[in-house]
Amino acid sequence: MPLDRVRAxxxxxxxxxxxxxxxxxxxxxxxxxxxxxxxxxxxxxxxxQPQLLFTRRTAHLKRHAGQVAFPGGRRDADDPSxxxxxxxxxxxxxxxxxxxxxxxxxxxPYRTGxxxxxxxxxxxxxxxxxxxGDPAEVDTLFHVPLAHxxxxxxxxxxSAMWQGRERRYWTIRHPDxxxxxxxxxMIVAFSQRLADLR
Numbered sequence: 749m750p751l752d753r754v755r756a757x758x759x760x761x762x763x764x765x766x767x768x769x770x771x772x773x774x775x776x777x778x779x780x781x782x783x784x785x786x787x788x789x790x791x792x793x794x795x796x797q798p799q800l801l802f803t804r805r806t807a808h809l810k811r812h813a814g815q816v817a818f819p820g821g822r823r824d825a826d827d828p829s830x831x832x833x834x835x836x837x838x839x840x841x842x843x844x845x846x847x848x849x850x851x852x853x854x855x856x857p858y859r860t861g862x863x864x865x866x867x868x869x870x871x872x873x874x875x876x877x878x879x880x881g882d883p884a885e886v887d888t889l890f891h892v893p894l895a896h897x898x899x900x901x902x903x904x905x906x907s908a909m910w911q912g913r914e915r916r917y918w919t920i921r922h923p924d925x926x927x928x929x930x931x932x933x934m935i936v937a938f939s940q941r942l943a944d945l946r
Contacts, residue, residue, distance in 0.1 A: 751798055751872060754894075757945050758853035758870055767937045768859030769917070769930065783865040787834040788820025790855075790868050790938070791844065792894055795875040799891035803841060804925065806887045816927045818934075819844065820866070830854065834869035841886055842879045849873055856937050860930045861915075868934045892922060898939040903932070 791801040804816050819838040827833045831851055838844040849871040858866045881889050896902060902921040906928070918932035927935075 751792065751794060753942060753945065754792065754798075754870065754872075755852060757942055762853070762855070762941070765856045765937075766859060766865075767856050767933055769861040769915075769933070783859060783863055785823040785830060785833075785867070786821055786864045787823060787830040787837070787867045787869055788818035788934070789834040789838040789844070789849070790818055790870045790934070791838065791849065791873045792870065793875040793891065794850075794872050798894040799875075800894045800897055801842070801873075801879075802890055802892060802925070802927070802931070803881060803886045804888040804890070806883070806885060815929065815931070816925050817931050818868070822864070830867040831869050834867075834871075841882050842889060843882075844873070844877065844879055848877060855934065855941065858930055858934050858937065866930065866934070868938070870938075890925065892925075892927075896922075897927070897935050898942060900939060900943075903936050903939065 793799040793801070801819070802816050803819055819841045820834055821837045823830060823833040824836070827836060831854065835846040835849060835851075838849070839846055850873070852870045852872060855868040855870060858868070860866060879889055881887070897920050904919045904921060905916055906919050907916045917929050918936050920927040920932045920935055
């Protein structure tokens with residue numbers, strides 16, 4: 749998956765198509781105004797086979813413990829934009845310098861069942877950055893080829909019982925890490941946007 753296609757997608761205006769945990773046969777989603785704004789950084793390495801950066805959260809966290817995620821979090825009151833939120837969180841969580849990120853743009857917001865509306869920020873970074881996870885939040889850093897995660901053949905719908913109801917969610921096939929939930933949902937939406945690109 750060359751980065752040229754990603755650049756072409758984000759060079760054009762995108763009319764937001766909100767996605768979320770409700771897209772797989774659930775009840776109607778809450779209004780965006782009822783959700784807390786947040787942002788994540790989808791950091792893609794600029795190399796022949798671009799890689800997408802993921803973190804695995806530490807097991808002791810109150811929210812999303814042990815889950816695979818993108819660097820990111822809730823928008824602070826003094827963040828001038830959601831792009832600034834994603835860059836600040838990436839600096840805090842994985843020591844990524846903001847000036848190392850070429851921000852290409854934002855993707856469709858994702859509404860989560862935990863009360864957030866998350867904006868994915870897509871950025872290109874040099875390969876081999878000396879990143880390190882904040883041990884208070886991040887257990888592991890790892891990369892997956894972008895071509896693998898956006899391939900629809902690796903997108904699987906699964907289900908589980910939660911709070912007495914069957915819940916459906918996306919999973920991205922990977923031999924070593926369980927990439928699922930909102931993170932997988934944002935990737936699937938990204939893949940669909942790329943497939944729509946003419």
